[in-house]
Amino acid sequence: MKSKLTFFLLALGLFAAGGAADALLDGAPQCPEPWGVQAYPHPTDCNSFFLCTNGTLSYERCENGLLFDGKGAVHNHCNYHWAVDCGNKQVDIVPLSSPGCEYQFGIYPDSDHCSTGYIKCAYGEPHQAQCDAGLVYDAKSHTCVWPDQLIPFCNPEEVIGFRCPSSPPTGAAARFWPFPRIVHNIFISSLQ
Numbered sequence: 176m177k178s179k180l181t182f183f184l185l186a187l188g189l190f191a192a193g194g195a196a197d198a199l200l201d202g203a204p205q206c207p208e209p210w211g212v213q214a215y216p217h218p219t220d221c222n223s224f225f226l227c228t229n230g231t232l233s234y235e236r237c238e239n240g241l242l243f244d245g246k247g248a249v250h251n252h253c254n255y256h257w258a259v260d261c262g263n264k265q266v267d268i269v270p271l272s273s274p275g276c277e278y279q280f281g282i283y284p285d286s287d288h289c290s291t292g293y294i295k296c297a298y299g300e301p302h303q304a305q306c307d308a309g310l311v312y313d314a315k316s317h318t319c320v321w322p323d324q325l326i327p328f329c330n331p332e333e334v335i336g337f338r339c340p341s342s343p344p345t346g347a348a349a350r351f352w353p354f355p356r357i358v359h360n361i362f363i364s365s366l367q
């Protein structure tokens with residue numbers, strides 16, 4: 176009798192805690208693939224997702240600062256929150272801060288000035304990281320960009336000795352002024 180009641184309360188507790196997770200775990204079509212690891216979005220919660228590991232379904236939560244969009248490879252299938260569009264799913268982005276890290280997982284400027292480096296936080300620990308040669312960190316886009324994209328915040332000549340053309344060209348070249356240029360943004364979320 177007592178064990179039955181305990182079981183009932185336990186089941187109730189699991190149901191209350193799991194909610195949609197249990198509903199999905201009960202659903203007939205579980206993991207479509209018998210082998211490998213696949214991540215699937217949670218229908219209503221942007222912080223959560225479902226993971227199939229060799230056909231076994233589990234409920235997972237992204238670490239603080241991260242959200243699930245199916246494209247994230249920052250940590251455990253999750254992506255930086257600023258890069259994720261949650262649509263109208265519920266989302267919790269309350270920061271869990273520690274010294275040097277606003278969120279447990281995130282990337283931040285390493286200086287008030289133009290810098291070729293940035294801070295990458297993992298589990299609330301700040302680590303110094305470097306942009307590829309010739310690039311500087313852009314806090315707005317969370318990427319490394321050419322310094323001439325951040326004038327006057329950055330002085331390209333100071334960063335790499337790069338000099339923008341200072342006078343408009345004449346003749347045929349003038350039709351292409353300003354020069355079309357391949358934007359070389361490096362998405363830091365893909366630099367693992």
Ligand SMILES: *[C@@H]1O[C@H](CO)[C@@H](O)[C@H](O)[C@H]1NC(C)=O
Binds near residue numbers: 210211228
């Ligand atoms: C999935 O199964 C294969 C074959 O048994 C095994 O080698 C592999 O380690 C398993 N993968 C995981 C993530 O458990």
